[in-house]
Amino acid sequence: MSTKIEVQNLKKSYGSNEVLKGLDLIVKDNEVVVMIGPSGSGKSTFLRTLNKLEEPTAGKIIIDGHDLNDPRVNMNQVREKIGMVFQHFNLFNNLTVGENVMLSPVELGKMSKADAELEARELLKEVGLEDKFNAKPQSLSGGQKQRVAIARTLAMKPDMILFDEPTSALDPEMVGDVLAVMKKLAKAGMTMIVVTHEMGFAKEVADRVIFMADGHIMEEGKPEEIFGNPQNERTQEFLNKILNV
Amino acid sequence: MAKIKKTLLSIVFSIVILFGWSVFNSNNVNADEKVYEIGTDVTFPPFEFANDQNQYVGIDMDIIRTIAKNEGFKVKIKPVGFNAAVQALDAGQLDGVIAGTTITDERKQKMDFSAPYFKTGVVMAVGQNSSIKNFQDLKGKRVAIKTGTAAGDYAKSIQKKYGFKTVTFDDSNNVYNDVTTGNSVACFEDQPVMQYAIKTGAKLKIVTKPANGGAYGFSVKKGHNQELLKKFDAGLKKIKSNGQYKKIVAKYLGASAVASQKAHKTQNTFISLWKQNQGALLGGLEQTVILTVLSIFFATIFGIFFGMLGVVPNKFANGVSTTVIYIFRGLPLLVLALFIYTGVPNLLGEKIPAFVAGIITLTLNEGAYTAAFVKGGIEAVDGGQMEAARSLGLPYGKAMRRVILPQGLKIMVPSFINQFIITLKDTSILSIIGILELTQTGKIIIARNLEGFKIWTMVALIYLVIITLLTWLSKWVERRMKG
Numbered sequence: 001m002s003t004k005i006e007v008q009n010l011k012k013s014y015g016s017n018e019v020l021k022g023l024d025l026i027v028k029d030n031e032v033v034v035m036i037g038p039s040g041s042g043k044s045t046f047l048r049t050l051n052k053l054e055e056p057t058a059g060k061i062i063i064d065g066h067d068l069n070d071p072r073v074n075m076n077q078v079r080e081k082i083g084m085v086f087q088h089f090n091l092f093n094n095l096t097v098g099e100n101v102m103l104s105p106v107e108l109g110k111m112s113k114a115d116a117e118l119e120a121r122e123l124l125k126e127v128g129l130e131d132k133f134n135a136k137p138q139s140l141s142g143g144q145k146q147r148v149a150i151a152r153t154l155a156m157k158p159d160m161i162l163f164d165e166p167t168s169a170l171d172p173e174m175v176g177d178v179l180a181v182m183k184k185l186a187k188a189g190m191t192m193i194v195v196t197h198e199m200g201f202a203k204e205v206a207d208r209v210i211f212m213a214d215g216h217i218m219e220e221g222k223p224e225e226i227f228g229n230p231q232n233e234r235t236q237e238f239l240n241k242i243l244n245v
Numbered sequence: 246m247a248k249i250k251k252t253l254l255s256i257v258f259s260i261v262i263l264f265g266w267s268v269f270n271s272n273n274v275n276a277d278e279k280v281y282e283i284g285t286d287v288t289f290p291p292f293e294f295a296n297d298q299n300q301y302v303g304i305d306m307d308i309i310r311t312i313a314k315n316e317g318f319k320v321k322i323k324p325v326g327f328n329a330a331v332q333a334l335d336a337g338q339l340d341g342v343i344a345g346t347t348i349t350d351e352r353k354q355k356m357d358f359s360a361p362y363f364k365t366g367v368v369m370a371v372g373q374n375s376s377i378k379n380f381q382d383l384k385g386k387r388v389a390i391k392t393g394t395a396a397g398d399y400a401k402s403i404q405k406k407y408g409f410k411t412v413t414f415d416d417s418n419n420v421y422n423d424v425t426t427g428n429s430v431a432c433f434e435d436q437p438v439m440q441y442a443i444k445t446g447a448k449l450k451i452v453t454k455p456a457n458g459g460a461y462g463f464s465v466k467k468g469h470n471q472e473l474l475k476k477f478d479a480g481l482k483k484i485k486s487n488g489q490y491k492k493i494v495a496k497y498l499g500a501s502a503v504a505s506q507k508a509h510k511t512q513n514t515f516i517s518l519w520k521q522n523q524g525a526l527l528g529g530l531e532q533t534v535i536l537t538v539l540s541i542f543f544a545t546i547f548g549i550f551f552g553m554l555g556v557v558p559n560k561f562a563n564g565v566s567t568t569v570i571y572i573f574r575g576l577p578l579l580v581l582a583l584f585i586y587t588g589v590p591n592l593l594g595e596k597i598p599a600f601v602a603g604i605i606t607l608t609l610n611e612g613a614y615t616a617a618f619v620k621g622g623i624e625a626v627d628g629g630q631m632e633a634a635r636s637l638g639l640p641y642g643k644a645m646r647r648v649i650l651p652q653g654l655k656i657m658v659p660s661f662i663n664q665f666i667i668t669l670k671d672t673s674i675l676s677i678i679g680i681l682e683l684t685q686t687g688k689i690i691i692a693r694n695l696e697g698f699k700i701w702t703m704v705a706l707i708y709l710v711i712i713t714l715l716t717w718l719s720k721w722v723e724r725r726m727k728g
Contacts, residue, residue, distance in 0.1 A: 053632050080638035090633035094651040104637040107647060149633075156637055 002029050003062075004160055004191050005050065010059035012045055019045050021215035022059070027160075030189045034202040034223075037212035038238055043195040044087075046212070047162045050193070051082045064159065080108065083153030083161035087168050089145040091137035091152070097124070098133040101152045116155070123151040127181050143174025150181055160191035167198060199242060203227055211235045280319040281473055283309055284330030284339040287685075288416050288692025291441040291497035292345040292363075292461075293324065295689045299525040305343045307493040308362060309463070312480030318473070324689065325599075325679030326415060328393045333679075334466050336587040338596055341465045341473055345435060347395030348462040358462035359477045362490075363437070366455025367396045370439050371431045372424055373448050380453075383409035389420045389429035399457045400433040418692050421447045437498065446695060518699050522690050529686030530707055536600075536672045536682055540607035541665055547608050548615020548664075555620035558641070566616065573613035578674045582606040586678040603675040611668045618664070622657035623649060658726060662719035666712055673708075683707060 005027040012020040019042045027033055035043045048054040050061060052068060052075055061068045063078055092100050101120035105111050111119065124130045127147035137145060146166055153161055163182065167175045179201050186192060186205045196202065202209050202223055209226040211219045211234070219232040230236045285293045285305060293303040301322050313320045325333060331346075333339045335355055347365070348358045371377045377386075385408060390397035392413045400411055412429060414420045417438065423429045425448050434442075436455045443449055463477050484490040519526075555566035573581070586602040597605075626649050634644035676685035687704040691697050 051636055053636065076638050076640050079636055082636075084633075084636040086629060086633060086636075088629055090627075090629035092630060092633070092648050094648065094655075103647060104634075104639055107639060107643050152637070 003027070004029050004031070004064060005193075006060075006062040007050075008060040008062075010046070010049060010061065011057045012042075012049060012054060013057045019215055020049070020056075023215075023217055025210070025217065027191065027193065030191055031207045032186045032190075032192045032194070032205055033208050033210060034206040035193065035195045035210045035212055036197070036199070036202060036238070037218075041212045042215045043212050044164050047084075047164050047193060047195055050162060051079050051084055053084075080104075080156050081159045083156060083158035085146070085149050085153055085161060085163045085166045087165040089137075089142070089149045089169075091140075091145055091148055093137055095137075096133070097129070097135050097137065097140070097148050100137065100148060101155045104152075105155050110156070119155060120151070123154050124148070126154075126184075127151050128177065141174060142170045143177045146170065146174075146178045147181055150178075150185075154185075160193070161185070163192065163194040163196065165195050165197070167196065197242070199227070211238065213238070280321050281313075281340040281470075282323055282338075283320045284323045284325050284333055284342045284344065286327040286330065286344040286416070287324050287689055288418055289327070289345050289438060290417075290445070290692075291437065293343075295324070295693050297521060297693075299528075299686075299689065304363070304493055304497050305345060305461075307496070308481070308484070308490070309343050309477075311484055311489055311493065312477055315483055316476045316480045318476060323599075323679055326677075327391070328415065329677065329679055331393060332583070332587045334464065336590045337466060337469070337594070338587065338590055338599075340470050341463060341477075343463045345438065345461050346464055347435070347459040349395060349398075349459070352464070353467075355467055356464040357467050357471070357474055358464050359474055360481055361460030361462050362481055363461040364458065365435045365437055365461060366458040367399045367433055368436045368439050368451045368455055369431050369433055369453040370424070370443070370447075370449040370451050372427065373450055375430065375450075377430055378452055380407045383407050383431060385409065386430040387412055387428065389414060389423040389432040391415070391417055391420050391434070394435075395457075395459055396433040396435050416688070416692055417442065418695060418697070421449060421695075422697065424449060441498065513694070513696055513699070515699055515702075518694070518696055519703060522700070522703075525686050525690060526683070526703060526707065529681060529683040530711070532680065532682040532686075533669070533672050533684075534711065536603060536607070536675065536680070537665075537669045539604050540611060540672070541668050543604060543608040544611035544615055544664075544668065545661075547612030549619050551612065551616035552619025552623065553645075555616065556623045566620065570613045570616050570620075573609045574617065576610070578606065578610050578671055579677060581610055582675055582678050599675075599678045599680050602678060603672075603680050606675065607668060607671060611664060611671065614667075615661075615664055618657055618660040619653075622653040622660070625656050626652045655726065658723050662716070662723065665715055665719060669712060669715060670708070 003026055005025065007023055007025040010020055010023040011018065023046060035046070037043055045054055049056045050063070064081065066073045066078055068075070068078070092103065095103060098117065098120050101123055102113070102116040105116045105119070106113055121130060121133060124133060127150055129144060129147055129151070132140065132144065132148070137148070140148065166182070167178050170178065175198070179198060182194070182201070183205055194201070206223050208220060209223050210217055211226060211232065213234045219226065219230065219235045226235065227239065230239060285301065288294050289303070291303050292305040293301055296302050301324055306322065309320055323330070323339060327344050330339060330342045330344055334342045346352070348361060369380070377383065380403060387410045388400055390400045390411050390413055392415055397413065404411060412423065414423065417434065420432045420434070421442060424432050432449070439449070439451055443451065465471070465474050551566045551569050554562040555570070557563070582603065585606050586597065586599060589602070590596055630648050630652065631644055634648045635641070639647070672682055673684035675682060676688060679685065683704055687700050691700050
């Protein structure tokens, strides 16, 4: 397995408020990494530095051998290979569902409009929404929107996908559909980093679970290690709160 | 980014073409045959006023045209108003001014005068039933005068001594009206002008002897156009000796001339006034529409460009946008128009046609407002939209064009419609620099026939009709965009 993502001593501050206090992480090809931790611990910020939606303050990020600090690296091309799924879906409101999925492959010259449409219909079918091709995003439920967002990301044929709390804004009965799509992706070998509070998903799908708190990685390991026998006091405290409600 | 550069280029090109066109135009005329642009008042009968066909006639007009014909040069008359004419002369926008200008030492600082061509003095006139007989009776009362005139200066010079207040107007018609309506008790005006106005219908009477005797002269900017001045002096001598001068004066001040003017005045129902002035008013409307369409076009480009500069991730561009919006939204339109028309030629040494100055004025002012709501509209689009687009690998420009702008435009549509209507109305302010649009046309017609209420009603109705049409058009476009 080759290295997909390598992060060294990553720091991020907003003014005097340091949110990431020096993170190190290596993610291998086909690996599914789930990040858990209390809110405000820096999980989302960390995820957003990986495709430079946030500019890191210090440290090194190497994606597929491209050092993001290198000014010669074309960030747009790097982003094509890293998909991202957002908590609030962020579907393009001015476009139909189909156009949302087709937009970037066509705009970036990856495929013809006709091919992109075939591909989009195929992807929508995979997430169970083939009948919504001409619908406007406003007419969809949250769960449907998030599945469209995943299809939109897949249309760029990414090597890895970052999930930023993909089910947090959903009604409980919608969560299952979205998680099912994500499991399917994981089984197909997609490299994924998932920030989530869905512990069941973490236990079932994750190759590795990372616990973050206060801008640090406190503990990491296989799901059975983290959930079964957490070593760090903060991890124990957090899991106690979450699992025994 | 490439898109933005293209837009910038196209704006620069348009400006270059506009300026180039105006320069080329004036050079072209110069090479052919010298045409002198002569400024005059909007209304100063019997020296200058528009006749039924909206052509400028009067003693001054006939004198300058006769002299030009005799001496072999061409003139173009620009009825911009006395004050504007004097300013435009100083700015080099005009070659000469003939507007019943009294020769004074103060004016000689800025202008060179011809030999005097008409002797005059200042008189005071009051309402027909007024009991005011002399300056002493004015104590504590209000007196109407016209801005920048020698008669006005005279009134101000004795104001303290006799203890009256003054109110100033831009044209004579408003001065007379202020007295007949009783807002002011008296007005000061040059004797022949006053006499003519009373004979042709102003309900006033002259109560004083001509004072502060002076004379009218043709003027050029000090040290400039000396050749024109010499030609005028030579021509004036000639028409005085060959009898043409006498004929001209008799034509306007003789008994028969005045009678015919009076006869014209009787037919003044709304319908007949409309029939008489239809051509002129529709001509004014045409200018207003052309000004509006061109200004909306350029202001929209200007506004979108500077609005976009305000949202791109570049601190310098943001600063430029904020500054441009701050300056041009902050300046009153009137000041901006006068500054561009009279100020810019002073700085560049190059004339700007009033029409071009007008378009530039509206482009800057309306464009700044447009930029402000374009910026606001884009900022109102949820930030997640841009993040999602960028995360898919779309470059900033493509994300802006395909995702953000279409959503922002929808937010902006009502503001655009509003701005179009405001632009249409604001063209009326350009009458200040003498553009013959609808409002200026109305002013000129009223100067001739003193039918203020009826003509302004017509002008107002015309504005309402085209604003209604513009609103319908905008709503139609809005519906199309939504569909």
